[in-house]
Amino acid sequence: MSLATDAADKPTLYKRIRADIEKRILTGEWPPGHRIPFEHELVARYGCSRMTVNKALSELAQADLIERRRRAGSFVRRPQHLSAVLKIADIRAEITALGRAYGYELIGRKLRTATAADRDRLGVKKAGKVVAIACRHSADNVPFAVEDRLIDLSSVPDAATADFSREPPGSWLLHHVPWTEAEHTISAIVADDRAAEALDIAVGAPCLVIDRYTWRSARTITAVRLLYPGDSHRLVARFKGG
Amino acid sequence: MSLATDAADKPTLYKRIRADIEKRILTGEWPPGHRIPFEHELVARYGCSRMTVNKALSELAQADLIERRRRAGSFVRRPQHLSAVLKIADIRAEITALGRAYGYELIGRKLRTATAADRDRLGVKKAGKVVAIACRHSADNVPFAVEDRLIDLSSVPDAATADFSREPPGSWLLHHVPWTEAEHTISAIVADDRAAEALDIAVGAPCLVIDRYTWRSARTITAVRLLYPGDSHRLVARFKGG
DNA sequence: TTGACTTATATGTCTAGACATATAATCGTG
DNA sequence: CACGATTATATGTCTAGACATATAAGTCAA
Numbered sequence: 102m103s104l105a106t107d108a109a110d111k112p113t114l115y116k117r118i119r120a121d122i123e124k125r126i127l128t129g130e131w132p133p134g135h136r137i138p139f140e141h142e143l144v145a146r147y148g149c150s151r152m153t154v155n156k157a158l159s160e161l162a163q164a165d166l167i168e169r170r171r172r173a174g175s176f177v178r179r180p181q182h183l184s185a186v187l188k189i190a191d192i193r194a195e196i197t198a199l200g201r202a203y204g205y206e207l208i209g210r211k212l213r214t215a216t217a218a219d220r221d222r223l224g225v226k227k228a229g230k231v232v233a234i235a236c237r238h239s240a241d242n243v244p245f246a247v248e249d250r251l252i253d254l255s256s257v258p259d260a261a262t263a264d265f266s267r268e269p270p271g272s273w274l275l276h277h278v279p280w281t282e283a284e285h286t287i288s289a290i291v292a293d294d295r296a297a298e299a300l301d302i303a304v305g306a307p308c309l310v311i312d313r314y315t316w317r318s319a320r321t322i323t324a325v326r327l328l329y330p331g332d333s334h335r336l337v338a339r340f341k342g343g
Numbered sequence: 344m345s346l347a348t349d350a351a352d353k354p355t356l357y358k359r360i361r362a363d364i365e366k367r368i369l370t371g372e373w374p375p376g377h378r379i380p381f382e383h384e385l386v387a388r389y390g391c392s393r394m395t396v397n398k399a400l401s402e403l404a405q406a407d408l409i410e411r412r413r414r415a416g417s418f419v420r421r422p423q424h425l426s427a428v429l430k431i432a433d434i435r436a437e438i439t440a441l442g443r444a445y446g447y448e449l450i451g452r453k454l455r456t457a458t459a460a461d462r463d464r465l466g467v468k469k470a471g472k473v474v475a476i477a478c479r480h481s482a483d484n485v486p487f488a489v490e491d492r493l494i495d496l497s498s499v500p501d502a503a504t505a506d507f508s509r510e511p512p513g514s515w516l517l518h519h520v521p522w523t524e525a526e527h528t529i530s531a532i533v534a535d536d537r538a539a540e541a542l543d544i545a546v547g548a549p550c551l552v553i554d555r556y557t558w559r560s561a562r563t564i565t566a567v568r569l570l571y572p573g574d575s576h577r578l579v580a581r582f583k584g585g
Numbered sequence: 586t587t588g589a590c591t592t593a594t595a596t597g598t599c600t601a602g603a604c605a606t607a608t609a610a611t612c613g614t615g
Numbered sequence: 616c617a618c619g620a621t622t623a624t625a626t627g628t629c630t631a632g633a634c635a636t637a638t639a640a641g642t643c644a645a
Contacts, residue, residue: 113598139625150600155626163405171607171626259371278369279408279420289531289549289573307531307549307573317369331531331549355628381595392630397596413596413637591642598635605628612621 114149118157126166126177135177137167192248192327193272196240204239207266208247208299212254223253223321224314230254232261234270237299247299250325257322271325274315278322286312289331300330307331356391360399368408368419375421379409434490434569435514438482446481449508450489450541454496465495465563466556472496474503476512479541489541492567499564516557516565528554531573542572549573 112120125131138146143154158175161167169175196203211233215223219231234250250270252260257278265273288310290296297304309329315322354362367373380388385396400417403409411417438445453475457465461473476492492512494502505515530552532538539546551571557564 115598141625150602152601153599155628156598158626160405163402169626170609172609172624173607174625256369276421277371287529287551289551289571291533291547291549305533305547307533309529309531309551317365329531357628383595392632394631395629397598398628400596411596412639414594414639415637416595587645589642589644591640593640594638596635596637599633600631602631603629605626607626608624610621610623612619614619615617 114147115153115157115160118143118147118154119160122157122161123166131177133177136174137177139174191269191272191275192238192246193269196238196245199240201240202242204242205267205269206237206239208235208237210234210265212261215253219251222251222324225253225321227255230261234265236265236269238269244300244302245329247296247328248325249328250323252323253321256317256320270323274323278317280315280317280322282316284314288312290328296328300328302330356389357395357399357402360385360389360396361402364399364403365408373419375419377419378416379419381416433511433514433517434480434488435511438480438487441482443482444484446484447509447511448479448481450477450479452476452507454503457495461493464493464566467495467563469497472503476507478507478511480511486542486544486572489538489570490567491570492565494565495563498562512565513567525555525557530554532570538570542570544572 122131122137131137137158140151140154140158143157144151147154158167158169162169162175165178167175168178193203193205213219213231213233215225215228215231219233220226220228223231231254232252234248234252236248236250238245238248248269248271252270252274254261257274259277260270260274263270263273263277290308290310292300292302292304292306292308294304296302296308297306300308302308307330309331311327311329313323313325313327315324364373364379373379379400382393382396382400385399386393389396400409400411404411404417407420409417410420435445435447455461455473455475457467457470457473461475462468462470465473473496474494476494477490478492479489480487490511490513494512494516496503499516499519501519502512502516505512505519507515532550532552534542534544534546534548534550536546538544538550539548542550544550549572551573553569553571555565555567555569557566
């Protein structure tokens, strides 16, 4: 019987507070920039202790839905563009799932102290050790993608001794290192001599480029550039919306 | 004077507890499946109250780094698969959000009975009416993307009379038609004569292509192809792991 | 052996306080 | 008016308890 507002079942109080606020943000009732009620106001409204509303607000802040500023209050954060779920699986899994034979070839692997370019690419300031890896993935013996990767050893010490001659670094990392944030940048280029040779395509042919950066908290794990032949490969994202 | 482990500066206690645990997980000292110390053990180790370690563990759980089970304890989670939220905003909103001047130009608009090619593109069998739209988006008066769109009028009758000379069809649809499913296909091509002229780039220059199909229930709403200059435009997707 | 019941226990939620800290607003002074 | 010092206040962190709840593990009967 849904007679009352929504105290029907019985989620815990802080979850209800969180859900209430979340709903108002998502429906646009509280637009970006809107100041949500102060903790003491919510305490009064829900008749609970401050720690309870604090927990609700802290979780909303952790989820980037709101921003909290001392002395000023808590505010609805800006973004909320049209968002979609894009699944970019581990390449080995992707090819295997397509029912094609996966091939992997390690082209090069170097362990070095981070150069200025490496630090710039990883977005770190201190010069620690890194592993640079170049490799090629193929499907049914046809080049599928070339990979150029940098792994920060201060974040992933085990990568120094991992055997990447048989297991692709992407798969290895996925199974050994949890990540909290990542960023993909997708762009297009035309193949230069080196790319053309590695992918067995013509110089000047279009290539799809995916630059992926992965972090654990604020710490960089790895930066990878994947080059796909653009006319044969397609990145498909299917998702549900609202 | 970094003599101790890392109590040098002074993050709050619960953050230090969280960081300590996180580090052990990252280094592999506590592999997936490992049971981390019970709250009361951490309370003893850090000499604090249970709420403090609870906050640290709760955040690690919210970040999916650990899994907490009543009566059993807290366990290191297996690293998650790579599935991500890709944000592809409405182009007008995207450019505006960048703080650049949005420009829009309708190149052509045709209302016609669906041709075989149209039906194929929309994935429909019956020959209904469609609107074909070609337009160009610019940022600070520089071509940003060209759009080639087909709208199924049997799904969106209002589109027949909508004024697309001022409002881009993407924004119009986003605000008038709810969608339930969409699919993006991203690929790379080199510019042909027509694309080169529209985007003001050289013939043979790389272009990023996004083909987007949108449905409501099983009904096609629209199919659109967006062409971006590949060397200047980047599609950025930032997301949280899970 | 299997299933049902009981118990012990780790986490989940909550309270009513406390002090710390960053900072928006205000006040004073040059 | 400009600028530095002061103050008020909202959030940040923490405590020492409490009771709730799910469930692993043990117990006992069929």
